[in-house]
Amino acid sequence: MSGFFAILRRELTLSLRSQGDVMTVIAFFAIAAALFAFGVGPELNVQSRIASGVVWTTALLAAMLSLERLFALDYEDGTLDQLVLSGVEPVAMVFAKTIAHWLTTGMALLIAAPVVAMALQLPAQAYGALMISLLLGTPTLSLLGAVGAALTLGAKRGGVLLSLLLLPLYIPILIFGAAAVEGAILGVASTTPYAVLGGLLIAALTLCPWTAASALRHALE
Amino acid sequence: MSGPVFNTAEFSGARLNCQRGGRMVLTNLSFRIASGEAMVLRGPNGSGKTTLLRLMAGLARASSGALTWNGDDISEDLSAHGARLGFAGHLDAVKSAQTVRENLFFWASLRGARASDVERAMATFGLSHLADITARVLSAGQRHRVALARVALSNAPLWLLDEPTNTLDDAALNALRNTLSAHLHRGGMIVMASHGDSLLPQARTLDVRQTQPASAAA
Amino acid sequence: MHKFANPTFFMKIANAVFPYAAGLSALCFAVGIPIALVFSPPDYQQSETVRIMYVHVPAAWMGSMVYGVMAVSSAVYLIWRHTIAHIIARASAPIGAMFTGLCLVTGMLWGQPMWGTFWVWDARLTSMLILFFLYLGYIALGDSFEDQERGDKAAALLALVGSVNLPIIHFSVEWWNTLHQPAIRSFAGFSINAAMLWPLLLMVFAFQTYYVAVLIIRLRSELLSAKIRTARFNLAAAE
The missing domain is CATH 3.40.50.300 (P-loop containing nucleotide triphosphate hydrolases)
Known part of the structure; x- marks a missing residue:
């Protein structure tokens, strides 16, 4: 357990020292959402209609940005070798790194989301649903992302490949995340999206770290 | 050591x-x-x-x-x-954003080594005067010494x-x-x-x- | 079972199976296509358009089935390290992608007269589209590494990850579809009668035997190229 916290602390220190990382994610989130606004035009009711989908889609894309480097930097400088040999269970190591990724991107998106949503005229009654759905959904994005990052470690054309692998797997989260917000806008209280997002999170928590750890072992071989 | x-x-x-x-x-x-x-x-x-x-x-x-x-x-x-085991490969696994001491202390904590072990390993490989410098400015030879110091403090038999x-x-x-x-x-x-x-x-x-x-x- | 893991033994069986698979496939297509496209009765609602179903439905089934074959052989490869299992998975991927692509194209052709547009976000069609992306990802990942074995293992793991996710994706898309477009009629509305059923089954069988025959051809060439690779390395090493 102490190894887990040591890795988590170091990951957070490293990404906070290069503040650029967190800022880039938020900036990407904001600019991508703005592109949608430019795409559909300045009419407020049109923006308000698509706000839930746009916030979720852009958040999802932003969460994918830094995934490529989740293991790649450690792979290139030999840290991954040392971590695997340090006696810390690889699953705990993957878990620590994934949590660090979520804390530095998922949390950042969570903080930025209300602002972006406001700019897109998201109706007031939907903010609660937006925050809850992001809170339940973004950790799953990071967990699935860890699997994708481990699988593409050392691959030619890594970044594009990672998107191709991950985006189809992200579709369920997008569907239920956006549906939760949409439901709140329409005032139909439905627990289904939350239940599914929660279920997906639990499934991802139990399966993804093991899968990613196994993929990492293969990557080092 | x-x-x-x-x-x-x-x-x-x-x-x-x-x-x-x-x-x-x-x-x-x-x-x-x-x-x-x-x-x-x-x-x-x-x-x-x-x-x-x-x-x-x-x-x-x-x-x-x-x-x-x-x-x-x-x-x-x-x-x-x-x-x-302690392993030193071609890659030094030194993080540029951290100081030499922070780098070594992280690995020491994973291995259950003490802070005094870190100080001793740094002294052995002539890194004590660089301890609080970020690794970004180290030369290749100095980074390699950090990697060797990591092996030295690993307290591993092999x-x-x-x-x-x-x-x-x-x-x-x-x-x-x-x-x-x-x-x-x-x-x-x-x-x-x-x-x-x-x-x-x-x-x-x-x-x-x-x-x-x-x-x-x- | 592990006896089959020996590539030589496996290919001996595969080569023995090949003429039957290829012959049956040719026969079924030769009989099935004229029946499906000309002699079978038109649908009372969809009239002649229904004939697309004889290609579309088998293609959809095969698209899903081949992914299943890939997932199972990938699991066998990762657990028992039988290379032949992975070669089956890798050789299957482009065939499965082709079936899925065929399903999408015929679905669009069917959609134009029936829905008035080439693409509708129908639940099944959308699921097939995502399956198609999963195939593309699998193929791309396997080809992305200098070290062949690394690509093999990554792709095998991905096939398993995909097979766990496919039901979730399918469920999500279905749910999403009923939420947003309850008015759209889906492919589920086929009323199959006996006169349509048996040509359909004949076509399914033709597709299945076609898959087996093409798979064996692809296995042969995969094994040959592996031999060539080894021979090249030996030449380089012997120098």
Whole structure:
């Protein structure tokens, strides 16, 4: 357990020292959402209609940005070798790194989301649903992302490949995340999206770290 | 570095074969090393010295053959095997955004080593005056010394070193020589890939290219 | 079972199976296509358009089935390290992708007269589209590494990850579809009568035997290229 916290602390220190990382994610989130606004035009009711989908889609894309480097930097400088040999269970190591990724991107998106949503005229009654759905959904994005990052470690054309692998797997989260917000806008209280997002999170928590750890072992071989 | 004496142990490999990218790099290779012994791997470039070190560390997997620690196959518990070895490969695994002390302290905390061990390892490799400098400004040789200091503080009986003398100046070479013989005196084991020097006069030599790949791949 | 893991033994069986698979496939297509496209009765609602179903439905089934074959052989490869299992998975991927692509194209052709547009976000069609992306990802990942074995293992793991996710994706898309477009009629509305059923089954069988025959051809060439690779390395090493 102490190894887990040591890795988590170091990951957070490293990404906070290069503040650029967190800022880039938020900036990407904001600019991508703005592109949608430019795409559909300045009419407020049109923006308000698509706000839930746009916030979720852009958040999802932003969460994918830094995934490529989740293991790649450690792979290139030999840290991954040392971590695997340090006696810390690889699953705990993957878990620590994934949590660090979520804390530095998922949390950042969570903080930025209300602002972006406001700019897109998201109706007031939907903010609660937006925050809850992001809170339940973004950790799953990071967990699935860890699997994708481990699988593409050392691959030619890594970044594009990672998107191709991950985006189809992200579709369920997008569907239920956006549906939760949409439901709140329409005032139909439905627990289904939350239940599914929660279920997906639990499934991802139990399966993804093991899968990613196994993929990492293969990557080092 | 001084420390408690290690338990007597034996590390051996039997009939190892390893294929990399469809090519046999190691064929039918066997070795045996016991507490207090050192072994130097020799062979031309591409002969599989690095591959053998990664096999010994459990990072790579042999196509056939077995590696055993006191008779137990290492693949049964790779994490436990990792914990009993210190590894210094071609890559130094030093994070530029952290100071030298922070870098070493992180690895020390994973290994259960104390802060005093970190200070001693830094002193050994002449890093004490660089302790609070971010690693970004270190030279290749200095980073390599950090990597060696990490091995020294690992408190692990088995050291696997890939060309450890590269980029080292005379002072660092001396420090390394002293550290290695102290490790052997404690009952540690050392396997290192090297091309020719007298760092460990007492070491046995293992020629990695024992058999011709062409005959074995048929 | 592990006896089949020996590539030589496996290919011996595969080569023995090949003429039957290829012959049956040719026969079924020769009989099935004229029946499906000319002699079978038109649908009372969809009239002649229904004939697309004889290609569309088998293609959809095969698209899903081949992914299943890939997932199972990938699991066998990762657990028992039988290379032949992975070669089956890798050789299957482009065939499965082709079936899925065929399903999408015929679905669009069917959609134009029936829905008045080439693409509708129908639940099944959307699921097939995502399956198609999963195939593309699998193929791309396998080809992305200098070290062949690394690509093999990554792709095998991905096939398993995909097979766990496919039901979730399918469920999500279905749910999403009923939420947003309850008015759209889906492919589920086929009323199959006996006169349509047996040509359909004949076509399914033709597709299945076609898959087996093409798979064996691809296995042969995969094994041959592996031999060539080894021979090249030996030449380089012997120098």
